[in-house]
Amino acid sequence: MKKNIEKRLKLITISFILIILLLISTSIIIYSTENNKEEGIQEREEINTSKIITCISNEQKDDVYDTEIVQIENGILLTRTNSKHWNHSTPNQVTCNYYTEQSTKLNSLTGVESHITCNDVEGSVETTYTISEINRDEVRLKQFDFMEKNNIFYEAGWLDYMKRSNYNCTSD
DSSP: OHHHHHHHHHHHHHHHHHHHHHHHHHHHHHHHHHHHHHHHHHHHHHHOOEEEEEEEESSOBTTEEEEEEEEEETTEEEEEEEEEEEESOSSHHHHHHHHHHHHHHHHTSTTEEEEEEEOSSEEEEEEEEETTTSOTTTOOOGGGGGBOGGGBBOHHHHHHHHHHTTEEEEEO
C-alpha cells in the first residue's frame, strides 16, 4: 500500500512538473508570436509609402515629347500615365489625327482614360491606365514585365529599363 501511495505521489509530481513546463513553453511561444507581429507591423509601416516616379524621354520622335508617370503605393503599381506633347510637328494635322485615333481606341478599353487637345500649332495627349481595372490580355504595358508576386512592382528593374531606354527619371 505504501508503494501505491509513493507511485501515485511520483505520478502527481511528474504531472505537475509537465504542466508547469507546458505553461512555460506556451507563454514563450505566445510572447514570441506577439513580438514578431509587432516587428511585422513596423516593417509594413516602413513599406507603407506612396511614390510618384516621372520619366521624361531624352529623345523626341517627330518633335513629340514623351513623359511617363507611375504611381506606386505600398509597393503596388496603381497607375501609369503617358503624356505626349508636340509643337510645330510637321505636319501637325497628321500628328493630331494619329493621336486622336489612338486616344479613341484606348478609351474603348476598361481601365484606360485618354484625353487629347490639338490645334494648328501644338497638341498633347494624356493616357492613364488604372492597373487594377485593365484587362492584361487587351492592354500590354511594359510595367507588367516588372510585376512580381502579389502585384508588387519591381521598381529598381523598371527604372533601369527606363534609363536604358533613354529616359531621365525622378521620384517624388
